[in-house]
Amino acid sequence: MADTVQFYMEEMIPELRDLEQKGIFSKKEIQSIIKKREKFEYALKRRISKKADYLRYIEYEMNLEALRKKRRARMVSNTKQSISDYAGQRRIYFIYKRCLTKFKGDISIWLQYINYAKKTGASRTLGKIFAQAIQLHPTNEKMWILAAAWEWEENANIVAARVLLQRALRLNTTTESLWHEYFRLELVYIAKILARRQVLGIDVSEEEIEENLLEDREVDTDNMIKLPSITGEEFSALDQDEKGVLGKKLSKKGKKEKKKAPLTEEKAEAFKTEKNPVLRGEVAMVVYRNGIKSIPNSFSFRKGFLDIANSFIRPKPLNDDSIQYIYDSINADFKDLPEARALVARRAIDAYKVDEEGYVKGVGETVKAFWQLCDDNDPRMWKLFVENMEAEYQKTEEENLKLYFSKTIDRIFSSADKKNIHSEDLCLLQINWILSSSTLSVENVNKKALTILDQAIAKYPASRALVLQQIRLLRTLSRSEQTARLPAIFAHALKTHTESLDIWREYISFIRTAYREDDMSKQQVEEAFLDAVRTTTALLPDVTEERAEVGQVKHSVSAWFLDWMNETEGIEGVRRVYQTLLKKSLPEPGFFMTCINLEKKNSINEEASRKAICMLYDKAIHADEKNEDIYLSFLKFLNETGQVEMANKVLWRAGKAAADSDAFSQRYREMLEGKWSEPSYLAAELDLDMEMDSQPNEEALSS
Template sequence: MAEFVQQNIEKMLPELEQLERVGVFDKHEIKAIIKKRTDHEYRLVRRTKKKEDFLRYIQYEINTLSLIHHRRENLGYFFKKEEIEYAIVGRIHYLFKRAIRKWPEDLKMWMSHIEFCKKWNKRIQLSKMFASLLSMHTNKPGLWIMAAKWELEENQSADNARSLLQRALRTHPESKQLWLEYFRMELLNTEKGSEDIPDALFQGKAATIVYKKATEAITDDIEFLLSFIPVCQKFDFTKDHQDLIYNDLQDRFADHELTWSALAQREMQGEDTAIEEAQKRGLNHELAVLNLIDKASQVYDRAVEKVNTVKMWSLYCDFLMEKLQETASESFMDQVSSRLLNILSSAQEEDKVSEEMYGSWVDLLEQLGKLEEATEVSSSATDKYPLSPDLWVQRLKLLAAGGANQINPVFQKAIAKVKNKDSLPLWTFRIEWAISNREEHAEELFQKAILSVKKWSTPIQEWYVQWAVVSGGIKKTRAVYKWLRETKFVPLPVFRKYIELESGQLKPKMKLIRNCYEDALREYGEAEPDLWLDLIQLERTHPDGRPENAGQLYWRAVKSLSGEHNQYFVSRYALVQTGHLEK
C-alpha cells in the first residue's frame, strides 16, 4: 500500500520542482502540497473506497490549478504549462476515470468530468467519454441529446451528431425530445451550409425527412406536431416546413381545437415585421397589429362555427386576453376589449363559457369600470358553476364594493353550494369582511368556519388565535385555545402558535405551556421528534423548567417514535445534552 502511494508521489515530483523553480510556490508550500497529496493517496488505497475521498482529491487538484493560474498572472510567467498544468489535468482525468469505474451509475460524477473536459478543451477525451457514458446509460434520451449537441456545436461534427441521434432513435423511437432535437439539428446544418453535406440538405430536405419519420413513429399526437412549429420559427428559411406541418394538422386533426388555434396564431407570425415596416413609414404600428389580430380573429370565428366547444371558445378568448395584456395603449385596449366582450357574450349564448372564462370576463368588466355588468355576469357564473369557490368569492367582492346589503344572503347561498373542503376562501372573505366592518359576530364566524372546514382549517385556526390575542389579549387567547382543543382537530402549527404566544408573556405560565406541549404530543407525538426536543430543551433551560423531567421525556419519546423519527430524535438529543443544539 505504502509503495503504491510512494510511486504516485514520485511521479508528481517533476511538476513540483518546476513550480518551485519558476517561483509559483516556495519550499514550504511544496511540502504542504506533498503532504496533502500523500494523505489523499492513502485514502484511495484503502480496502473500502469511498466516493467522497475521490471527490475531495479531485477538488483539491482543481483548486491547485486555480491557485497556479492566479500565481502565474501575478508573476507574468506563462511557460512550462505542459510540464505543470497538463500533468495535473492528466491526474484529475485519471482520478475521475477511477471513480467512474467504481461508481458508473453516478451521473453527477460523469457530468463533473464532462464539464472539466470542456473547460480544458479535451475533445478527444470528451468523445470517448460520451461513448462510455451512453453505453452505460442508453435509457436516458437527454444524455444522447447532450452528446449530439456537443458534437455539432462544439466539436463541429455534424456527421457524429447525426449518427448519435440515429442510434438513440433506434433505442427510443417514441422519444419526442430526440425527434425534435434531430429536426432542430438538421435545420441548423442547413443554416450553416456546411460543405460536407449534399445540396439537398441545403434546401432543408433532411429536416423534412426527419419530420416525416417522426410523425410516422409517433402518430395521433397533435401536440407533438405543434411542437415542431416553434423550432421552425427560429430559422428564417422554414416556410415550406411550416406549410407541411400546418397541412398535416388540417389533414390529420381537422376538427381539433388546437389545429384551429394554431392556424389563427399563424396570422400573428408577421407581427414584428409589421411593426418594423409601420415604424419605417412613420405609420401607427398599433393599426398594423390590430390588422393582424383581425385576421387571426377571422380564423377563430370560423373555428367556433366548425368546432363549437368550450375549449375552442376558451382558446379564442385566451388569444384576445393575451393581446390585451401586451399594451397599455388606450385606443388599442378599447378595440381589443370590445371584441373580447363580444366573443364572451357569444360564447355565453352558446352555453360555452368555462369557469376560467367567467372569471376573466368579470375581471375585465371591473377593469373597464362596468361594475353593474360585472355583477350580472358574476351572478350568471355562480349559477353555471355553483361549486366554484373562486367565482363565489369574486361575486362577493363585487357586492362588497357596492355595499353590504347582499353580502350575507349570497354568502349563505355559496356555503350551501360549495363543498366543505373547498369553502376556505369563502370563510376567509366573510371573516375579513366582518373584522373590517367591526361586526360583533366575527368570533362566531371563526368557529363556524373551523367546524365546517375541519381538517382543512389550519389557516383559519392560526388566524383565530392571532385575532384573539389582538382583540382580547392573552386571556381571550387562552379561551380560544380551550375551545379549539375541544374540537379535537387542532393542527400542529396552532399548538406551536399558542406556545409561542404564552412564552412571549412578561411572566410566562410554565404550567400552561407544558400542558399545551402535552396536548400536542398526544396528537402528534408519534411522528414529530422536534416537538419532544422542544419540550426537553424548555425543561432544561427555562427558569421555571424541571430539568429532572428531561430523562423521563427522553424515554417517552423513544417509546413513541419509530424508524427514522426515532433515529433523528436520538441523534439530536445527544446534541442537546452536549449543549450543541440551541433552540
C-alpha cells in the first residue's frame, strides 16, 4: 500500500514544481497540498475503501483547481501552457476512474462524472464515459437518454442519437420514458428544420406572401431569404448554354468534376415539406405505433405522447392527421376510461394556446363535447368536466372568457344537482368553487357551503376530506355556534379518522383556543390532551410508507401537549407530564427529543436539568438504538457541558450500535468540528392565532 501511494506522490513532483516556479502556490501551500493528497491516497488504499473518501478527494481537487485557475487568471504572463495547467483536471478524471472501478453500480457517481466531463468540455472523454456507463447499466434509461441528448444537442448528430435510443428500446422495450424521449427527439428535429425553412422562405409561395400583404398581416420579409424563382426547364436550358463552363470544370487535382444533374420540377417537388415523409412526421408516428404495441394498456403513456406533441409552438412538427390518429387510438383503446374520454373532448382546446386566435372556437367545441359525454350520468365524467373548466378558468386572463368559464361551472353543478348526480369528489369541488369564486359576504358564503357540506356528509359519513372541510368552516363561525356543534363533530371525527394529522391539528387548536377564551378550564384541557396522547400512542407503528402520517400524529400530539404545559406551568409542568406518561407507556423517540429541547430551553447549567436531559437521552436511545443522530446529539450535549467520562461511555455504546462504525466515527469528527447539523424534531405546525370568532378570507379556506 505504501509503495503505491509513494508512486502516486512522486508522479505529482513535476506538476508541483511547475506551480511553485510560476508563483501560483507558495512553498508552504505546496507542502499543505502534499500532506492532503497523501492523506487522501492512504484513505483510498485502505482494506475497505469508502465512496465518501473518493468524493471528498474529488471535491478537494476541484476546489484546488478552481483556486489555481483564479490565481493563474490574475497573473500577467504570456508563458505557454505547461504541465500544471492540465494536471489538476487529469487527476480528477483519474480519481473518478478509480472510484468507478470500485463502485461500478453507483449511478450517482456516474452522473457526477458525466456532469464534470460536460462542464470541462471533454467531448472525446465524454463519449467513452457514456459507452462504459451504458455497457455496465444497459437497463438504466437515464444513461441512454443523457447519451442521446449529448449526441443531438452538443454534437448535432441526429443519426447517432437515433441509434442510441433504438438500441435502448431493444433492451428496454417497456420503459415509457425512452419511447417518449425518442418521440420528442424526432419532433424537435422536425421543428428545427421547419423553423429553418420558414426563415429561408422555403415552401412559402409568392401567392401566399401577396395574400398576407393584402390581408394586412405582418410578414417578416427582412428576416426571410427570398429564394430565386426558377423552374426545372429554365435550369436545364441554363445548363445547356453554359455546359462548357458548368459541366467541364477541372478540380485542383486535374480531375474532371462529376456533372451535377439539373434540378427538375419533380426533384424540387420532392423537397417540399408535404412530400417529405420525415418532415411529415412519419418517423415520429412509427415510434408512436411501436410504442403502443409494446405498452398497450397504459393511458398515461399515451397521454405523454400527446403532451409532447402539444408542447410545440407553431409550426407544429406533427400535422393534424397525425395528431388525430393519436386521439383516435386513445378513444378506441380506452373508451371506458373517463380520463381518456375527457382528453379526447379537449382535442379542440389543446390545439391552441390561450392567446391564440383559434382558442375561443376550441373552447366552444370542447364544452359541447363534454356535455355530450355527461349524458351517461357518470359522476366521474362530471367531476372531470368541472376540473377542466376550472383549469382553463385559472389559465386565462381575459375577463369575458373567465365569466364564460364561471357560468359554465355553475351550470355543471346545477345540472348535476337536478339529475341527482353526486359523489364525494364532486361535492368537494363544489365547496371549493363556492369558497373561491362567490361574490357574497364571507359569512353567507360559509353558511351556504356548510349547508351543502352537511348534506354531503350525510351521504358520505366516512369521508375524511368532507369532515375536515366542515370543521374548518365551523371554526369561522361565532363562539356559540362552534361550542354547540364542534365537540360532537370532533368526537366522531377522531374516532373515525384517528390517523389524520389534519383533524388532530384542528382539534388541538380548538381546545387551546377554547382555553384562551375561557370556554374550557385548565383541568378540562389537560384531560383532553391526556386522552389524545393515550389514543395516538395506542396506534399501530408506522412501519410502511403509506402509514408515515401515523408517526407524525404520535409525535405532534404529545409535542403540542408538552408545549402547552410549558406555556401554562413552565418546565415543572412539562416534567410532571412526561414522568406520568413514562410510567404508562414508552413514547416515540421524537417525544423524548421534544422534552430534551424544552429542558435545554430552561437551563442546561442547572443540575436538575442536566440529570433530566441525560435520562431523556437514555430513554430515547432505548426507544431507537440504531438512530445515530440521537447519539450524536447526546454526545454534543455532553461535550458542551464537560461530561467527558459519560461522553466516552456513550461513544463506545454508539460504536457498537452503529451499522458502520467508521462512518459514524467520521460523523462524530464532523460534529466536533461544528460541521454536523442536528435534525429538527419539531412537531407539525399548529395554528394558534385563529380566534374563535375570526373570519378568514375565501382564499385561505379554499386552500
